Each structure stands twice: as C-alpha cells, then as structure tokens.
Amino acid sequence: MNLTLLMPLGAAAALIFAYVRAKKVLRESEGNELMQKIAASIRQGANAYLKRQYSGVAKFFAVVFVLMLALSFMGQMEIFVPFAFVTGGFFSALSGYIGMKIATSSNARTAFAASQSLNSGLKVAFSAGSVMGFTVVGLGLLDTSLWFFFLKYIVYAGLPEAEQAMKISALMLTFGMGASMMALFARVGGGIFTKAADVGADLVGKVEAGIPEDDPRNPAVIADNVGDNVGDVAGMGADLYESYAGARLSASALAVSAGFGMVGMAVPMALAAIGIFASIIGTFFVKTGEDASQRSLLGSLRKGTYIASAIVAVASYFLIQYAFGGQQTGLFIAILVGLLAGNLIGYFTEYYTSDTYKPTQKLAESSETGAATIIISGLSLGMMSTAVPVVIIGIAVMASFACSGGIQNFEAGLFGIGLSAVGMLSTLGITLATDAYGPVADNAGGIAEMSGMEESVRDRTDALDSLGNTTAATGKGFAIGSAALTALALVAAYVDQCKAIKPDLVLDLSITNPSVLVGLFVGSVLPFVFAAMTMSSVGKAAMSIVTEVRRQFREIRGLMEGTAEPDYHTCVDLCTKSAQQEILAPSLMAIIVPLVVGFTLGVNGVTGMLMGATASGFILAIMMSNSGGAWDNAKKYIESGHLGGKGSDNHKAAVVGDTVGDPFKDTSGPSINILIKLLSTVSIVFAALIVNFSLNL
Incomplete structure (x- = not known):
C-alpha cells in the first residue's frame, strides 16, 4: 500500500465526521425566543468581527504575495511558494471560520440541552468542539495532499524518486508561513478583542456595579460572549492548524535529509491520518452522568483522549514496521515519547490550573488578604509550573533523538524529534475538541443567565464552563508543548535548507561564536517584547x-x-476596531526581525535567534497561560461557595486577579507559541535571501 494515500483518506474521514457532527448539533433545539435572540446577537457580532479581520488580513496577504512573487522571479524562491503561502493562510482561516460558525450556533442549544441533563449539555458542547477539531485536521491534511500529489505527479513527475522527495520536501517546508501568519493574526486579534471585552465587563459590572457575570444589564456582556468565539475558537483553531502543519512538514523534510527518502517523508503524513481515525473512535467514549463532579467530568474528556492515544500507539508500531521493514523500531519509540509527553504536559497543566487540585485552591485562599497577594501568588504559581513541562520536553527530545539512532546518525535523530512532535499532535482532532468545547459551554452559561433560566440549568452550565476553563488551559499547555518540539524540528530544517541552497556553507553554531550569541540574546527577548506589545494592546482596548x-x-x-436595554453594538464595535488597530505591529515584528538578523548576522545569527526565541518563548508562554488559568479557576472556586462566595471581599480580589490573568492566558501566552514557529517559517521561506545577501555568513 502507498502510505501517501492515507493522507486524502484521513482528510476525507475528518471532514465527513465534522459534517455529520455539525448536522447533529444543528438538529438540537435552540430554546425559547429570548435564547434565540441572544444567540443571534452573539453570532452577528462574531461574524462582523471576522469579516473585518479577514478583509484586513487579505490585504496584508496580497502585499506579501506580490513581494514573494517578485522574489521568485528573481530566483530567490520557488515559483510555487507564494501560492502555497496563500493556500496555507486560506485553509487556516477557513478552519477557524467553520469552528466559529458552529460554536455560535451551538451555545443556545447547549444551554437548552443542559436544562434536560448535564450529560445532554456535555454532548452538545463536545460535539460542537468536535466539528472544530476535525475541521482543523481535515483541512490540514487536505492542503498537504493537494500540494503533494500536484508536485509529485505533475511538477516533478519525470524525476527519480530520491530527487523527487528532496525537491518536494524542501518546497513543502515553506508552506507553513501562510498558516503561521494567519494564526498570528487570528490569535492576537481575537485575544485582544475577547480580553478587552472581558476586562471591561468584569471591572465595571462585577467590581464597580456589583452585578453578576453575564448580567443582561452589562453593555459589554455580548462583546464578552462574542470574544469567547473569535479568540478561543477561531483563534485557537488557526493556531493549532499551524502547529499541525508545521510538525508534519518539518518531520517530512528531516526524513529526507536523514536518507529515508519518499517512504520516510510519507510516515509523518500517514501517522497524522491514523491519528484522525483514532480520534474519531475516542469521541464516542466521552459521556458523563448527572451530578458529576469536576474530577469525573475531566475524567470523561480524558477517557476519549487516552483511548485515541492508545490506538495511535498500537497502530504506529505497525506503520513503522510496514514502512521500514522492521529496521527502525526506534522511530516507533519516538512516536510513543511524543504521545506520552503531550498527555503528561496536559495533565500537569490541569494540576496547576484546575480548582480540584491544591495549587489553585491555595491561590484562592491567598485572596483573604486582598488583590495584591492573589496576584503575587498567581505569578509564583505560573513560574513554578514551568519546571515540569521543561523537564518533560527535555526528556522527550533526548529520548526521541537517541532512540531514533541519533548517536550514530545525527540527521536520523533529528527526524526522531520531528516524528515525536507529530506523535504529540496525532490526536489533535479529539484534543482540540475538548478545548473548543470550553467557549461553547461558557456562552451557554451566559445565555442561561441572560434568558433567566432555572438555577439548576445555570448550575449545570457553570459546571461545564468551569470544566471548559481547565480544558482550555490544558489545550494551551498542549499547544505550547507541541510548539516547542515543532520549533526545534523547524530550526533543524532551516539549517538543512541553508546547506541545500549553498552546499559549501560553513556553519559555526557554537555558543562562543559572537553571531550566535547575539542572535541568542535577540531571540530570547523577542517573546517578552511581543508579550508586552499584546498586553499593552489589551490594556488600551479595555480602557475604551x-x-x-x-x-x-x-x-x-x-x-x-x-x-432599559444597553447598547451592546457599540461595545462590540469598539472591541473590533481596537483589535484591528493593534494587531499589525506585533505581526510585522515576526517577519522583519528574522530578515534583519539574517542580513546582519547571517545563518549562524538566525539559528541562534530561533533557539533563543524557542527557549524563552516556551517558558514564558507556559508561565502566562498557567497563571491566567489558575486565576480564572480561583475566581470560579470562590464563586462556587468557598471562602465567602460571590460578592465577598475574597471574590472581589479574585476578580482583580482574573482580570490581570485574562490577557496572560488568552492573548499573550498562547500567541507566543505561534511567534516562535512563525520566526522559523519566515527564516525558511527567505533562506535563499539570507544565504545570498547576508553581510555576515
């Protein structure tokens, strides 16, 4: 069997499954007239935001496309790269758009289903999340399939297979830039929108006016619910689409560099397809009983993810045996390492951010002495939470490198690291489903509150919402962990790309090389500058x-x-305008800095910059995401009746902590993982320019 045929089969299975799930969700009742009216307002706001954002992004893509096309005519890149850049951005945007459309159509349906039972609410919200998850992996494999078969059977049809593999892998490696750029726009823009609305709604509504969350009297409440969708659904979908693409493409390029040819190139693609089938099976095991605790709800979602991981683990053994005739068993171990690392990072993220565990409970207790102490404790928790993921990724890198034969063959070891990243992301369909489920449950709670549904319904939606906070934090941890492995693979692929462009290129990547050292410092500071810019953007937008x-x-x-009714539309419009105004500067930085470093410090300097950004960005992103997630769940813990409950001084302190944490966890933190991969893909796309025109090679 030709392993590459698994790509279109996997893509078709994912998209068909997403379509079936979407039809199932849309058959559910949307509730009474008031619920339908609120849901329609949220949909209208989300559609207006995405229309404005995609119009702006289209103009930016058009400018970059023209510049890349000019460079291709000058011989500085392949003619197909500009077109692949556009398709990568298009499919990334489409995955986010489809996810957002189903999410905004599922919120009222989830609220109505929760009026029947907790399990009914969970099923509708999770089914909506599944549409997002499987759309991302389906479109990701579809884009890769179209380009692979076009290049193999039309463009390079007459070449020997070994040369075909080399040319296709080198070209496809550049495709990730479009996906990365779209992901950054979606994540940063959506993050600024959602957190500006959230901060505004919380500070004035809950702290100053003393009214409940999602109270219909709050003018920012619709903008807040819109933000959940444009940030945590459309933004997260584009984000993980980009990770999914980057991991597969970099692993395939490294396989060719290691001498595994077309077969090695096909293995990451086949593994991704196997992960789709495993994820589909895993979704059927997600269910719960009435009056379930947070721990048992988490267990329900984990069960599906663990079953999918187990299926991939078994199937990947036979994949490696079939592909390499039993000669590369170490690659199977590398896949297992990636799977295990992803689940472990998810578990420890949950441990530090869920209110069922001690760290978040102790964080809530620190509110006894006011907002200052809960902020200090939250920062401390986030910093401490970075240690375990760093150890996990470190072990994963060393184990996958060694098991893949890296001690004897350095390139084979790098391929093992890339395959480990693909293994971590292989169950993305169901992993993203558990993440995208969160905003749907959050919106459902808001609709239940605004439409005056019974207290028992709000209790159920609160339980689903609290679970969504934890799954969102877990999803961010997973995304950041996979970004670290993918970025390492992309750095290795960048070095190989430069060597392919100029075979006599001599690299000195030792830490004592001034170019590497300066590049390392520049790369290390980039995530901090980027975080500062995005945090500042949220602050400006929130003030308005x-x-x-x-x-x-x-x-x-x-x-x-x-x-009297508030003017919801003005708040939505303010958030939209602010997000669009603030998005450009951080996005341009990710393109300009690699080129400036490349032209001044050469390939050595760019490599140092990429390593510095990966190391500091990985740690900073985890710290910010986990601090924000813990602050959010500490607030929810108090609101559930602990430490004085809603309206108490503890609650007001926790709201302040959550307000600080909002841009941490939903804007800056998750955007950093896109930044570190975008820096790599930009460097790869413009590698020929850097090699040919740098002042310092």
Missing part, C-alpha cells in the same frame, strides 16, 4: 470598553433597574 460601559450605566436611565 470601561469608559463606554461606565457612560452607559451613567447616561441610560433605567439600565440598572432593568427597565
């Missing part, structure tokens, strides 16, 4: 929302009494 919400409370008579 706070001012607007205060104005409406002050000027609209009867608003606080519930006899």
Whole structure:
C-alpha cells in the first residue's frame, strides 16, 4: 500500500465526521425566543468581527504575495511558494471560520440541552468542539495532499524518486508561513478583542456595579460572549492548524535529509491520518452522568483522549514496521515519547490550573488578604509550573533523538524529534475538541443567565464552563508543548535548507561564536517584547470598553433597574476596531526581525535567534497561560461557595486577579507559541535571501 494515500483518506474521514457532527448539533433545539435572540446577537457580532479581520488580513496577504512573487522571479524562491503561502493562510482561516460558525450556533442549544441533563449539555458542547477539531485536521491534511500529489505527479513527475522527495520536501517546508501568519493574526486579534471585552465587563459590572457575570444589564456582556468565539475558537483553531502543519512538514523534510527518502517523508503524513481515525473512535467514549463532579467530568474528556492515544500507539508500531521493514523500531519509540509527553504536559497543566487540585485552591485562599497577594501568588504559581513541562520536553527530545539512532546518525535523530512532535499532535482532532468545547459551554452559561433560566440549568452550565476553563488551559499547555518540539524540528530544517541552497556553507553554531550569541540574546527577548506589545494592546482596548460601559450605566436611565436595554453594538464595535488597530505591529515584528538578523548576522545569527526565541518563548508562554488559568479557576472556586462566595471581599480580589490573568492566558501566552514557529517559517521561506545577501555568513 502507498502510505501517501492515507493522507486524502484521513482528510476525507475528518471532514465527513465534522459534517455529520455539525448536522447533529444543528438538529438540537435552540430554546425559547429570548435564547434565540441572544444567540443571534452573539453570532452577528462574531461574524462582523471576522469579516473585518479577514478583509484586513487579505490585504496584508496580497502585499506579501506580490513581494514573494517578485522574489521568485528573481530566483530567490520557488515559483510555487507564494501560492502555497496563500493556500496555507486560506485553509487556516477557513478552519477557524467553520469552528466559529458552529460554536455560535451551538451555545443556545447547549444551554437548552443542559436544562434536560448535564450529560445532554456535555454532548452538545463536545460535539460542537468536535466539528472544530476535525475541521482543523481535515483541512490540514487536505492542503498537504493537494500540494503533494500536484508536485509529485505533475511538477516533478519525470524525476527519480530520491530527487523527487528532496525537491518536494524542501518546497513543502515553506508552506507553513501562510498558516503561521494567519494564526498570528487570528490569535492576537481575537485575544485582544475577547480580553478587552472581558476586562471591561468584569471591572465595571462585577467590581464597580456589583452585578453578576453575564448580567443582561452589562453593555459589554455580548462583546464578552462574542470574544469567547473569535479568540478561543477561531483563534485557537488557526493556531493549532499551524502547529499541525508545521510538525508534519518539518518531520517530512528531516526524513529526507536523514536518507529515508519518499517512504520516510510519507510516515509523518500517514501517522497524522491514523491519528484522525483514532480520534474519531475516542469521541464516542466521552459521556458523563448527572451530578458529576469536576474530577469525573475531566475524567470523561480524558477517557476519549487516552483511548485515541492508545490506538495511535498500537497502530504506529505497525506503520513503522510496514514502512521500514522492521529496521527502525526506534522511530516507533519516538512516536510513543511524543504521545506520552503531550498527555503528561496536559495533565500537569490541569494540576496547576484546575480548582480540584491544591495549587489553585491555595491561590484562592491567598485572596483573604486582598488583590495584591492573589496576584503575587498567581505569578509564583505560573513560574513554578514551568519546571515540569521543561523537564518533560527535555526528556522527550533526548529520548526521541537517541532512540531514533541519533548517536550514530545525527540527521536520523533529528527526524526522531520531528516524528515525536507529530506523535504529540496525532490526536489533535479529539484534543482540540475538548478545548473548543470550553467557549461553547461558557456562552451557554451566559445565555442561561441572560434568558433567566432555572438555577439548576445555570448550575449545570457553570459546571461545564468551569470544566471548559481547565480544558482550555490544558489545550494551551498542549499547544505550547507541541510548539516547542515543532520549533526545534523547524530550526533543524532551516539549517538543512541553508546547506541545500549553498552546499559549501560553513556553519559555526557554537555558543562562543559572537553571531550566535547575539542572535541568542535577540531571540530570547523577542517573546517578552511581543508579550508586552499584546498586553499593552489589551490594556488600551479595555480602557475604551470601561469608559463606554461606565457612560452607559451613567447616561441610560433605567439600565440598572432593568427597565432599559444597553447598547451592546457599540461595545462590540469598539472591541473590533481596537483589535484591528493593534494587531499589525506585533505581526510585522515576526517577519522583519528574522530578515534583519539574517542580513546582519547571517545563518549562524538566525539559528541562534530561533533557539533563543524557542527557549524563552516556551517558558514564558507556559508561565502566562498557567497563571491566567489558575486565576480564572480561583475566581470560579470562590464563586462556587468557598471562602465567602460571590460578592465577598475574597471574590472581589479574585476578580482583580482574573482580570490581570485574562490577557496572560488568552492573548499573550498562547500567541507566543505561534511567534516562535512563525520566526522559523519566515527564516525558511527567505533562506535563499539570507544565504545570498547576508553581510555576515
């Protein structure tokens, strides 16, 4: 059997499964007229945001496309690269758009299903998340399949197989830039939108006015619910689409460099397809009983993920045996290492951010002495939480390198690391489903509150929402961990690409080389500058929302009494404009800095920059995501009746902590993992320019 045929089969299976799940969700009732009206307002706001964002991004892509096309005519890159850049961005945007559409169509349906039982609510929300998850992996493999078969059977049809593999792998490696760029726009823009709305709604509504979360009197409440979708659904979908593409393409390129030819190139693609089938099976095991605890709800979602991982583990053994005739068993171990590392990072992220464990409970207790102590404790928790993932990734890198024969063949060891990253992302279909489920449950809770549903319904949606906070934090940890492995593989692929462009290129990547050292410092500071820019953007946007919400409370008579309706549209529009204005600067930085470093410090300097950004970005992203997730769940822990409950001084302190954590976990933290991969893909795409025109090789 030709292993490459698994690519279109896997893509078809994922997209068909996503379609069936979407139809199933849309058959559910959307509830009463008021619920439908609220859901329609959220959909309208999300559609308006994405329309404006995609229009702006299309212009940016058009400019970059023209520049790349000019470079291809000058012989600095293959003619197909600009077109692949566009398709990568298009499919990334499409996956986020489809996920957002189904999420905004599922929130009221989840709330209505929760009025029947907890399990019904879980099923609808998880089914909606499944559409997101399987759309991402399906479109990811579809894009790769189209380009692979076009290049193999049309463009390079007359070449020997070994030469075919080399040319196809080198060209396809450059495809990730479009996906990475789209992911950065979606993640940063969506993150600024959602956190500006969230901060504005919390500070004025919950702290100043003393009204509940998702109270219909709050002018920012619809913008807050819109933000959940454009940030945590459309943004996360584009984010993990990019990781999924980068891991497979870099592993395939490294396989060719290691001498495994077309077969080795096909293995990561086949592994991704196997992961799709395993994930589909895993989704059927996600269910729970009534009155389930947070721990048992988490167990329900984990069960599906673990079953999918076990299927991939077994199937990957036979894949490696078939592909290499039993000669490369170490590659099977590398896949297992990636699978295990992904699940372990997810578990420890959950441990540090879920209120069922001690770290978050102790964080909530620190609110006894006010907002300052809960902020200090949250920062401490986030910093401490970086140690275990670093150890896990370190062990994964060394184990996959050694098991793949890296001690005897360095290139084979690098392929093992790349395959480990693919193994970690192989069950992305179900992993992303558990993550994208969270915003749907969050919106469902808001709709239940705004439509005045029974307290028992709100209790169920709160349970699903709290679980969603944990799965979102776990998903971010998983995304960041996979980004670290993928970025390492991309750095190795970048070095190989430069050597292929100029075979006599002499590299000195020792730490004592001034170019490497300066590049390392530049790369290390980039995630901090990027985080500062995005945090500042959230602050500016949030200030405009706070001012607007205060104005409406002050000027609209009867608003606080519930006899007048707030102006939701103005808050949504303010968030949209702010996000679009603030998105460009951090995105341009990711393109300009690799080129400036490349032209001044050469290939050595760029390699140092990529390693520095990967190391510091990985740690900073984990710290910010986990601190934010823990602050959020500490607030939820108090709201569930602990330490004085809602309205207490502890609760007000926790709300302040959560407000600080919001841009940590939903804007800056998760965007950094895209940054470190985008730096690599930009460097790869423009490698010929750097090699040919650098002042310092």
